[in-house]
Amino acid sequence: MPSKKRTKITKSINIAVKEILQGNIIALPTETVYGLAADATNEEAVLKIYETKKRPFFDPLIVHIRSIKDIKKYAEEVPPEVYKLAEKFSPGPITYILKKKKIIPDIVTSGLNTVAIRIPAHPMFQKILAKCKVPIAAPSANMFGRLSPTCAEDVYKELKGKLNYILNGGHCELGIESTVISFVDDNIKILRPGYITKKEIQKTIKKKVILVRNKARHGKSKFTIYSPGMLKIHYSPATPLYITDNIYDFKDQSNVGLLDFSKYESLNEIAINLFSDLRKLDEEGYAYIVASKVKDSGIGVAINDRLEKAARGRVKMGKWEIKFSIKK
Ligand code: AMP
Numbered sequence: 480m481p482s483k484k485r486t487k488i489t490k491s492i493n494i495a496v497k498e499i500l501q502g503n504i505i506a507l508p509t510e511t512v513y514g515l516a517a518d519a520t521n522e523e524a525v526l527k528i529y530e531t532k533k534r535p536f537f538d539p540l541i542v543h544i545r546s547i548k549d550i551k552k553y554a555e556e557v558p559p560e561v562y563k564l565a566e567k568f569s570p571g572p573i574t575y576i577l578k579k580k581k582i583i584p585d586i587v588t589s590g591l592n593t594v595a596i597r598i599p600a601h602p603m604f605q606k607i608l609a610k611c612k613v614p615i616a617a618p619s620a621n622m623f624g625r626l627s628p629t630c631a632e633d634v635y636k637e638l639k640g641k642l643n644y645i646l647n648g649g650h651c652e653l654g655i656e657s658t659v660i661s662f663v664d665d666n667i668k669i670l671r672p673g674y675i676t677k678k679e680i681q682k683t684i685k686k687k688v689i690l691v692r693n694k695a696r697h698g699k700s701k702f703t704i705y706s707p708g709m710l711k712i713h714y715s716p717a718t719p720l721y722i723t724d725n726i727y728d729f730k731d732q733s734n735v736g737l738l739d740f741s742k743y744e745s746l747n748e749i750a751i752n753l754f755s756d757l758r759k760l761d762e763e764g765y766a767y768i769v770a771s772k773v774k775d776s777g778i779g780v781a782i783n784d785r786l787e788k789a790a791r792g793r794v795k796m797g798k799w800e801i802k803f804s805i806k807k
């Protein structure tokens with residue numbers, strides 16, 4: 480058992496750089512959610528990410544790089560569509576899956592011959608990349624399967640004692656993870672919907688893109704798991720979450736937490752607050768939480784994807800009727 484660490488919250492870029500170059504893990508802010516970062520070329524450091532998160536080794540990590548200009552150092556074939564998208568959306572919340580080069584160790588990619596590459600926009604992360612001069616592997620800074628943290632305090636609650644430092648960059652600007660898009664076979668596929676929508680992608684590359692939705696499951700599955708992030712058990716609060724048509728059906732039940740989006744004016748605002756609101760409800764000790772899906776377009780697709788995964792297939796039709804669409 481690794482010894483318990485005294486985890487400190489800091490704003491020092493230099494401390495973060497030092498930790499990474501010494502082969503330690505640190506939590507850091509990105510514009511999407513907080514990440515748990517390590518030098519992607521250091522296998523032992525990457526191993527610490529999996530151990531800390533209790534993340535299964537079959538779930539590969541995203542590698543963060545400073546600029547699109549560096550992409551060929553890590554990826555074998557980079558189609559023109561990637562450059563077109565990068566021109567518009569990178570640095571930003573989009574992750575490209577490409578054939579990998581040897582410099583990226585197998586542990587980062589779970590033995591796959593592909594690598595996920597993102598160019599983060601957060602200024603603190605950019606500074607770290609510039610100073611470290613190594614690619615940085617960083618999945619979300621939460622225990623495997625749990626909600627992604629969107630502020631330093633939420634990372635602290637989740638991972639305290641397991642790392643030396645959390646770099647504090649305030650609340651994440653977007654609050655929802657990057658769009659993951661694959662270029663490794665004939666069809667261009669969105670493996671995880673995110674902030675950049677299918678429509679924006681198609682408009683930019685003038686090609687059809689397939690949105691692969693929620694087909695993969697844990698255990699035996701007749702579907703291919705294109706991206707382990709497609710597993711239905713991702714992003715869950717500890718309190719059972721149910722999807723329902725009308726959350727106000729439950730407003731008189733004191734043991735039910737309502738994930739109420741009515742206070743927000745836009746889908747963007749819902750995305751920013753989704754994980755932190757779920758965390759708050761999770762801490763309040765309800766028997767269960769209810770939520771309703773949002774309009775399934777634009778970033779609503781990503782919000783609904785996270786809600787479905789957080790609910791693990793639980794649907795609550797009315798006050799008393801509970802239906803499980805997936806058996807656990
Ligand atoms: P996170 O753990 O929140 O950073 O999410 C990373 C996402 O990228 C997960 O959904 C991973 O399954 C996905 N991913 C990373 N590398 C690959 C890869 N080589 N092929 C497919 N999906 C990947």
Ligand code: MG
Pocket residue numbers: 618619627
């Ligand atoms: Mg994650």
